[in-house]
Amino acid sequence: VQMVESGGGLVQAGGSLRLSCAASGVSFRRYRMGWFRQAPARTERDFVASISWTDGTALYADSVKGRFTISRDNANNTMYLQMNSLKTEDTAVYYCAAAPRNDYIYWGQGTQVTVSS
Numbered sequence: 001v002q003m004v005e006s007g008g009g010l011v012q013a014g015g016s017l018r019l020s021c022a023a024s025g026v027s028f029r030r031y032r033m034g035w036f037r038q039a040p041a042r043t044e045r046d047f048v049a050s051i052s053w054t055d056g057t058a059l060y061a062d063s064v065k066g067r068f069t070i071s072r073d074n075a076n077n078t079m080y081l082q083m084n085s086l087k088t089e090d091t092a093v094y095y096c097a098a099a100p101r102n103d104y105i106y107w108g109q110g111t112q113v114t115v116s117s
Contacts, residue, residue, distance in 0.1 A: 001025035001106050005096050008111030013088055015115070019081040021096030021108060029053060029074045031106075032099040035081045037092035038110075045095060049081060063089075086115045 007019040019035070034050035049060045049070040058070050069082040079096055091114050097104035 003096055003098065003106055003108035005094060005108045005111040008094060008113045010114045010116060011086055013086060013115055013117050015086050016082070016084045017086065017113060019083065019094055019096075019111060019113075021079040021081075023077040023079075023096075023098065023106075026106075028077055028079075028098050030100070033070075033072055033079045034097045034099065034104060035070060035079075036095045036097060036104075037090075037113075038095070039089075039092040046092075048094070051079070083113070086113075088115050088117050091115050 002025050003021055003023045005019060005021050011017055030053045032050055032052050035048040036045040037048050038045045047061050048064055049068055051058045051070045051072050067085045072079045093110040093112050095110045096108045098106040
């Protein structure tokens with residue numbers, strides 16, 4: 001099982017980025033998928049957003065509501081995170097993850113997002 005994030009980079013505050021997560025090795029059609037991030041100097045990964053496999057219901061951290069949009073393409077085993085109105089505090093390594101049941105057990109290697117002022 002492999003999950004690979006892409007789309008990170010350097011952007012100015014107020015700009016946008018679109019992250020992608022491509023999964024292989026298993027069909028994630030029935031998995032809950034999520035995005036997490038680890039900011040500099042933090043030891044833990046914080047929840048950003050998730051999307052269910054049943055009806056596509058999305059959940060967001062309060063800090064990104066209204067700015068980020070999570071989506072998935074089950075046919076292509078791919079998930080996206082559209083990030084708009086980026087802030088310097090969004091700077092982090094972003095990880096995608098998949099949960100067959102309650103826990104996220106599959107993780108990508110992360111992609112760096114840096115937002116400059």
